[in-house]
Amino acid sequence: MSQTAQASSVAVPRRTMRQWLKRPSTIAFLMTLPLILLIGLLVLYPAGYAIHLATLNKGMTRFVGFGNFExxxxxxxxxxxxxxxxxxxxxxxxxxxxxxxxxxxxxxxxxxxxxxxxxxxxxxxxxxxxxxxxxxxxxxxxxxxxxxxxxxxxxxxxxxxxxxxxxxxxxxxxxxxxxxxxxxxxxxxxxxxxxxxxxxxxxxxxxxxxxxxxxxxxxxxxxxxxxxxxxxxxxxxxxxxxxxxxxxxxxxxxxxxxxxxxxxxxxxxxxxxxxxxxxxxxxxxxxxxxxxxxxxxxxxxxxxxx
Amino acid sequence: MAEVSLHKVVKRYEGVEAVRGIDLTIGDKEFVVLVGPSGCGKSTTLRMIAGLEEITDGAIQIDGTVVNDVPPKDRDIAMVFQNYALYPHMTVSENMSFGLRLKRFPKDEIRRRVDEAARILNIEDLLERKPRQLSGGQRQRVAMGRAIVRNPKVFLFDEPLSNLDAKLRVQMRTEIKRVHQQVPVTTVYVTHDQVEAMTLADRVVVMNDGVIEQVGAPNELYHSPRTRFVAGFIGSPSMNFLRCKLDREGEDLMVRLADGVALTLPAESRERYREHVGRELVLGLRPEHLTETRPPRNGEVVAPFPAVPDVVEPMGMDTLVYFRVGREEVCARMDPSANPRVGEPITLAANLARMHLLDPGSGLVLGTRPTG
The missing domain is CATH 1.10.3720.10 (MetI-like)
Incomplete structure (x- = not known):
């Protein structure tokens, strides 16, 4: 009796991990991950970089904040x-x-x-x-x-x-x-x-x-x-x-x-x-x-x- | 006062004749149901009355005026569609009042008519809702409300109950009948469901393959069908058709079926069928006239009919029993207490006063007057 209880208490975390991996939503996320990364790379990076650029001076050496906009x-x-x-x-x-x-x-x-x-x-x-x-x-x-x-x-x-x-x-x-x-x-x-x-x-x-x-x-x-x-x-x-x-x-x-x-x-x-x-x-x-x-x-x- | 009449109306689509020259007069305040299988031309006929389809040939009159070239809006009709066709972006009261608002009715008149229709249809609480917030039955009521507020000369219904579940359909059927009693307007109603046709109609028009098979009151169609199509279409389960031979034995006329069963006709039918003696005919007998053997009621003439049930279907009120005569399947309607069992021979009683004999070639029921 105590043996089985022990066994199950050990098995629980492992099983939940495996269950989590088997869940359709997890699989779906993993399968879309390459696309998410690709979009991140092609959209977010340039956008972030453009914002970064906009805050630099002409020589791109100094941070000027909103200076360009002013x-x-x-x-x-x-x-x-x-x-x-x-x-x-x-x-x-x-x-x-x-x-x-x-x-x-x-x-x-x-x-x-x-x-x-x-x-x-x-x-x-x-x-x-x-x-x-x-x-x-x-x-x-x-x-x-x-x-x-x-x-x-x-x-x-x-x-x-x-x-x-x-x-x-x-x-x-x-x-x-x-x-x-x-x-x-x-x-x-x-x-x-x-x-x-x-x-x-x-x-x-x-x-x-x-x-x-x-x-x-x-x-x-x-x-x-x-x-x-x-x-x-x-x-x-x-x-x-x-x-x-x-x-x-x-x-x-x-x-x-x-x-x-x-x-x-x-x-x-x-x-x-x-x-x-x-x-x-x-x-x-x-x-x-x-x-x-x-x-x-x-x-x-x-x-x-x- | 609005009579609708159709004179030799034809509808042709690129070589196909959907409606092949029908004549029909619908009296003022009459409730007429066009019924038939899909593709028989009933919906096309209704849409021609509405003005949504052009008439290829013939004429349609509403209230004495030929309306062939009158656009739908000027025909003073209202139509209820199968899928209700409510405007999804308008509330119930806006849906109902749309036609009146287009005609620039005064606001308080519109209000009065909408409230009145909502009261008749019991949808007063729904007036501010959008169609998507309504159940099927409620949408159906709104669609009827939209027709009622217009106060038209003619109501047209195009299979209005087909999208509802079975229980709601029965409920709404009663509702439509009640509304017609409260607001008596000339009504043309199209359905493929013969039960709807029978329960609602003052007169039923049975259509098949673009022509009218028979026009008559529900009971008339049930008891004296003129063609095999009408006999088989009206009534559920449908009439049994059995090949037979009409023989004479002394004074009696007998119907001999495929497997040797012989049924003696009642004396009063002799005259009607005498001229057909010796011919191969078709016997038409409804399941409800083929029952368990029981003491005959006043004047009922029954003939014994041996059978071995193949399938037994208890319906609660009745039990349907299917068996074979030769190669043809026959259905009988028995009292549940008779307790028939599959494979056990029984003797049924055929009520021959209610039978019909049909000509196998033309499909016409013998001894009735041809459709005039």
């Missing part, structure tokens, strides 16, 4: 980049959302036979590497030999300095961003549209709703979560956009089309002040983080309403 806040160009980035990101996201929504409706109403073809074709701008397609746009925008200005000339209009004039240059970079980004909205909204049960529309039809009321009272509320998440996602990506501005205008004319990423590149890499460049690119992080928390909290609160 310097930036005193510069007019920085505030212009902030303004420019906001205009760029917000305008582009709004138009991408509207165009994506409208196109998603058109595609949704195409009979399913032809729909795949259209879906595929409409995704093309989003699938081509942006650097490549932006080059094509650059040629289209060329002041002397481009297709756009040629067409304008046929109608007797004056050539437009697409990338030479500040306002036209802003317009051009936003236009290209919209062209590249709309298909993403289209495909997300299309998926959302397909998840709205047809019977809701039929019920609304019988309740007497016209097409606009069906969109306003059924489609939009049913798509709210997808709209919010897609807009947030796109807002973050658009704020961080680099390739379009870099290729199309390189920030010009007179730095008037710079966004955070391109200006940070200019300051940090091309002008050799890496800590200042890191500070520029980090400036938006707290704002985007707050926006993300607010939007995602709202999404979680609403949950799946179906």
């Amino acid at each position: 310097f930036l806040f005193g510069r007019e160009t920085f505030w212009m980049v902030v303004k420019q980035s906001c205009i760029f990101a917000i305008t582009a996201v709004v138009f991408k959302a509207i165009i994506g929504f409208v196109v998603a409706h058109f595609v949704h109403n195409i009979p399913s036979k032809g729909q795949r073809k259209w879906r595929g074709m409409l995704l093309v701008p989003w699938v081509i590497p942006p650097a490549m397609s932006t080059l094509a746009w650059l040629w289209l925008f060329d002041p002397s030999y481009s297709a756009f200005n040629w067409v304008l000339a046929q109608f007797g209009a004056d050539p437009v300095p697409w990338t030479g004039d500040a306002y036209w240059a802003r317009f051009s970079v936003i236009l290209v961003n919209i062209w590249i980004g709309s298909p993403f909205f289209m495909i997300m909204y299309l998926a959302a549209l397909k998840s709205v049960p047809d019977q809701l529309y039929e019920a609304a039809l019988i309740d007497g709703a016209n097409w606009w009321q069906r969109i306003w009272y059924i489609t939009l509320p049913m798509m709210r979560n997808i709209i919010a998440i897609t807009a947030l996602f796109s807002l973050i990506v658009t704020f961080a956009n680099f390739d379009i501005v870099r290729i199309l205008t390189a920030g010009g004319p007179l730095d008037l089309t710079h966004v955070f990423a391109t200006w940070s590149f200019l300051v940090g890499i091309e002008s050799g002040d890496i800590p200042l460049g890191a500070s520029v690119s980090l400036f938006m992080m707290p704002f985007l983080a707050i926006a993300a928390v607010i939007i995602l909290r709202d999404v979680v609160k609403r949950g799946s309403q179906a």
